[in-house]
Amino acid sequence: MDLTLNASGADLLERARRVAAIAEKHADHVDAEGRFPREAVDALVSERLLSIQVPAELGGEDTGLPQIAEICTVLGQACAAAAMVFAMHHIKLSSLVSHGIDSAWHRSFMRQVVVDQLLLASATTEGGIGGNLRNSICAVSVEGDDCRLEKDATVISYGHYADAILITSRAHAEAASTDQVMTVFTRDQYTLERTHVWDTLGMRGTCSDGYLFKGQAPKEQILPKPFAEIAAQSMLATSHLLWGAVWYGIAVNAVTRAQAFVRAAARKSPGAPPPGALHLAEASSLLQLVKSSVVAGLERNEAAKADPELLSSMGFAVAMNNVKIGVSQTILTIINHALQITGIMGYKNGTPFSLGRHLRDAHSAQLMISNDRILANTSNLLLVHKQDTSLLG
Numbered sequence: 001m002d003l004t005l006n007a008s009g010a011d012l013l014e015r016a017r018r019v020a021a022i023a024e025k026h027a028d029h030v031d032a033e034g035r036f037p038r039e040a041v042d043a044l045v046s047e048r049l050l051s052i053q054v055p056a057e058l059g060g061e062d063t064g065l066p067q068i069a070e071i072c073t074v075l076g077q078a079c080a081a082a083a084m085v086f087a088m089h090h091i092k093l094s095s096l097v098s099h100g101i102d103s104a105w106h107r108s109f110m111r112q113v114v115v116d117q118l119l120l121a122s123a124t125t126e127g128g129i130g131g132n133l134r135n136s137i138c139a140v141s142v143e144g145d146d147c148r149l150e151k152d153a154t155v156i157s158y159g160h161y162a163d164a165i166l167i168t169s170r171a172h173a174e175a176a177s178t179d180q181v182m183t184v185f186t187r188d189q190y191t192l193e194r195t196h197v198w199d200t201l202g203m204r205g206t207c208s209d210g211y212l213f214k215g216q217a218p219k220e221q222i223l224p225k226p227f228a229e230i231a232a233q234s235m236l237a238t239s240h241l242l243w244g245a246v247w248y249g250i251a252v253n254a255v256t257r258a259q260a261f262v263r264a265a266a267r268k269s270p271g272a273p274p275p276g277a278l279h280l281a282e283a284s285s286l287l288q289l290v291k292s293s294v295v296a297g298l299e300r301n302e303a304a305k306a307d308p309e310l311l312s313s314m315g316f317a318v319a320m321n322n323v324k325i326g327v328s329q330t331i332l333t334i335i336n337h338a339l340q341i342t343g344i345m346g347y348k349n350g351t352p353f354s355l356g357r358h359l360r361d362a363h364s365a366q367l368m369i370s371n372d373r374i375l376a377n378t379s380n381l382l383l384v385h386k387q388d389t390s391l392l393g
Contacts, residue, residue, distance in 0.1 A: 009067050015047040016071040020078035027079035028349075030205035031357045034198070036161050037205045040075070040082035041119065049086070051114040053093050058107060059114035065094075065238060066298045069245035076249020077256075080361040081205025083249060085119075087242040088157050088206075091235060092120040092166045095182065098234040099225040106223065109164075109184060121162035123213060127152035131369050134231060135177040139170035140222065147219040149183060154196060154210040163187050167213060168227055180227035183217070190215035202360030233311040237301045239369075240324040244294040247365045251290060251331040254358045255283050258338035261345065261353050276341030283337035290330050297323040314385040321378045328365035335359050 023040035030037045044050055053068060054060025068090050075083035093113070100106030112118060124133040138151040149169050159165065164186045171181045196210030223230065258280055266274040300319055304310040335358050339346045346355040 008061070008063075009070075012049075012052065012061075012063065012067055012071060013074065015049060016074045019043040019047055019049065019082075020074050023075060023082040024078035027082070028357065030079060030081055031202075031361075034200075034204040034207070036158060036207045037079055037082040037085065038161075040079055041085060041161070044082075044086060045117040045119075048117060050089060050093075050117045050119060053090055053097055054110045054114050055097065055101070058110045060110070065241060065301060069242055069294065069298055072242050072245035073249040073252065076246040077253040078249075079205070080246060080250050080357070081203055083246040084203060084206050084243075085158055087246050088122060089120050091238045091242055092122050094234045094238040095166065095223065095230050096184075099223055099230050103220070103224050105218070105220040106184070109186075109221075116163070118163035119158070119161065121156055121159050121165045123151060123153040123156045123159070123165050123167035123211075125153060125155045127154050129177075130154070132373065133168065133235075133369070134180070134228070136168055136170045136180050137177065139173045139175060140181060140183060141173065142219050142222075145218055146216055147183065147222060148216045149185075149213070150215075151213045152195070152210075153213050155198075155208045156192070156211050156213070157206050157208040159192060159209060159211055160194075160207060165190065165213070165215075167215070171226075178228065181222050182227045182230055183215075183222045185215040185217050185221065189217040201363060202357070203364045229312070232317070233308055236317060237297070237304075237311070237320045240320045241294060241297050241301060243365070243368065244290075244297065244323055244327040247327050247331045247362065248287075248290050248294055250358050250362055251287055251334045254335045254338040254355055255280070255287050257346070257353045257355065258283060258341040261342045279337045279340045283334050283341075286330055286334045286337070290327050290334070293323050293326050314381045315388065318378055318381050318385060319388075321374050324369075325371055325374060325378075328371060331362045331365060332359075335362055 019040060022043045023037060026037060026039045052061040052063035056062045072083050072087045075086055096106055096110055125131050126137055128137050129135045141148045151167060151169060164184055166182055166184055168180050168182050171179045191214050192211040194209050194211055198208045262274045262276050262280050297320060304316055310316055335355060339355050342353040342355060345351045345353040348354060349356055
């Protein structure tokens with residue numbers, strides 16, 4: 001499947017590069033201060049990149065996941081926090097595009113996303129279940145034409161700065177923990193009481209504080225499809241692939257800095273093998289593996305989009321899980337190679353070769369969602385799913 005950029009894609013890339021240039025200027029301050037990447041997000045709004053996934057019939061640009069992933073990579077090379085905000089927003093938007101297109105309210109809301117460039121946040125984690133997004137303790141209560149929800153959300157990425165939150169819960173008070181729905185609440189329909197402060201090793205600018213969420217809205221804002229279907233058919237692939245694209249961008253920038261270091265050393269000692277050259281070759285090889293994994297995942301997702309059964313299949317879930325596991329583990333090895341190359345200049349902050357932010361941000365990859373949880377899920381699937389043994393199938 002051809003994932004190359006057409007004229008429209010090239011325009012998107014130019015817009016993304018303008019945002020990345022702004023994000024890069026502020027990336028170190030965003031990290032050091034643990035603050036929201038306001039300048040980058042304002043640039044995303046200015047370039048109208050928050051609505052590109054919305055169908056053209058609703059005012060958007062019909063942009064596919066491969067192009068959105070490419071933008072994630074561009075931003076990831078500049079500021080991982082800004083890239084992750086962009087990725088998380090489009091993960092939420094994918095649920096609306098895939099599962100809200102036949103709902104009048106959600107169609108109207110997507111038009112509003114286009115007009116006002118609304119930023120969407122996610123609230124799937126919960127006190128008592130952690131990051132197990134396929135289970136909920138809280139339940140939405142429908143009373144007449146309204147619904148109410150209270151949730152102890154231990155993490156809401158950039159929740160304080162969002163214009164709307166897509167939040168999961170049990171479908172009703174008697175529902176099983178896995179019988180879930182997702183509801184859209186706009187900023188004027190909920191309150192947030194902060195319960196946890198996001199003071200972390202990396203991805204500090206995502207400002208993923210924990211909150212006690214209390215919301216009331218018309219019941220039509222509950223997405224019409226069960227969350228199990230939403231998770232399997234849009235969130236699974238979109239999350240792993242867009243996260244993977246962000247992480248690839250972090251690794252690309254680390255290798256680029258290491259390559260500049262090796263080239264500078266080579267110029268100082270013409271004819272002599274520059275220190276770190278072998279590490280650079282190893283890092284480049286691993287970087288290609290990461291890219292290939294993400295691209296193959298994007299191609300598989302594009303091929304499966306027309307078949308809901310295929311999107312919900314065990315084989316597809318295993319493939320997407322493997323992209324997440326492989327990329328999240330490999331980027332740390334790549335950045336460690338880059339540190340071996342740059343030495344103390346990469347270890348120190350404030351140099352052209354500094355890699356501390358990259359390494360700290362990359363460590364989040366194995367925790368979003370926990371690799372152990374994903375491996376456990378994959379191992380259960382493989383008990384009944386035949387391992388794929390083909391090269392091209």
